Amino acid sequence: xxxxxxxxxNNAYNYIMGxxxxxVAKFGQLDTYSCIEMxxxxxxxxxxxxxxxxxxHVCGALNGFKYSLIKGGKTDLYANPDSIxxxxxxxxxxxxxxxxxVAPFRKFFNINEIPETSLDVVTREIQAADVVEITNKxxxxxxxxxYYDGQIFLAGTGCIDKSISFRLQEAEGWMSxxxxxxxxxxxxQTFLFEYISWNDKHVVxxxxxxxxxxxxxxxxxxxxxxxxxxxxxxxxxxxxxWIFGSLAG
Numbered sequence: 001x002x003x004x005x006x007x008x009x010n011n012a013y014n015y016i017m018g019x020x021x022x023x024v025a026k027f028g029q030l031d032t033y034s035c036i037e038m039x040x041x042x043x044x045x046x047x048x049x050x051x052x053x054x055x056x057h058v059c060g061a062l063n064g065f066k067y068s069l070i071k072g073g074k075t076d077l078y079a080n081p082d083s084i085x086x087x088x089x090x091x092x093x094x095x096x097x098x099x100x101x102v103a104p105f106r107k108f109f110n111i112n113e114i115p116e117t118s119l120d121v122v123t124r125e126i127q128a129a130d131v132v133e134i135t136n137k138x139x140x141x142x143x144x145x146x147y148y149d150g151q152i153f154l155a156g157t158g159c160i161d162k163s164i165s166f167r168l169q170e171a172e173g174w175m176s177x178x179x180x181x182x183x184x185x186x187x188x189q190t191f192l193f194e195y196i197s198w199n200d201k202h203v204v205x206x207x208x209x210x211x212x213x214x215x216x217x218x219x220x221x222x223x224x225x226x227x228x229x230x231x232x233x234x235x236x237x238x239x240x241x242w243i244f245g246s247l248a249g
Contacts, residue, residue, distance in 0.1 A: 012087035061096035064160035090157035102144040138194040139204035192217035
């Protein structure tokens with residue numbers, strides 16, 4: 001199946017492919033895999049604004065995308081439920097093969113931060129739901145992991161090059177044989193971890209023994225489906241030496 005069809009569920013991916021198509025149409029060939037260079041050379045108001053709304057990290061043909069609120073762009077992140085920027089929380093795309101490499105969580109919001117998450121709306125959704133799952137919110141940094149192109153690939157929300165990221169290097173060092181086997185057995189899943197380290201302190205004070213990577217999610221790269229926590233527990237129990245975030249039903 002054509003990759004444009006396989007990954008077409010993701011509207012941010014479709015937008016990025018549109019930039020690539022516009023570049024080839026204008027210049028007659030693809031002489032770069034950098035989405036930054038493509039958008040800069042196309043030099044339209046739309047793509048200039050896109051660059052001001054996005055941090056893009058390029059490593060070879062891989063491009064990582066993270067929305068930005070500090071570069072002066074006009075973003076619809078908060079107002080538009082279908083905003084492409086909601087998918088850009090560490091989304092990684094191979095611009096050569098046109099594959100999604102990892103697809104992390106969409107942007108989510110606090111209670112009453114936007115109309116969609118007002119207390120009244122959330123209360124109604126809970127009352128109408130068949131199943132409600134609640135989990136601890138760990139206070140670390142998100143790391144995405146997937147078995148891709150014959151190896152384990154790790155990415156943060158703002159970095160895709162392990163050689164320049166202490167977070168990715170330390171997270172890789174904490175991966176057990178069980179973690180690796182899980183990723184290899186489920187190559188269609190982006191596994192999402194909370195990285196807890198004294199080298200990356202936020203607000204919560206964790207003990208030395210609590211430093212590790214905690215499985216917090218899994219998302220199918222072919223559909224965008226998030227695994228329910230009950231399903232996530234089956235992933236976590238299968239390998240050995242798992243460290244898994246606490247759950248409440």
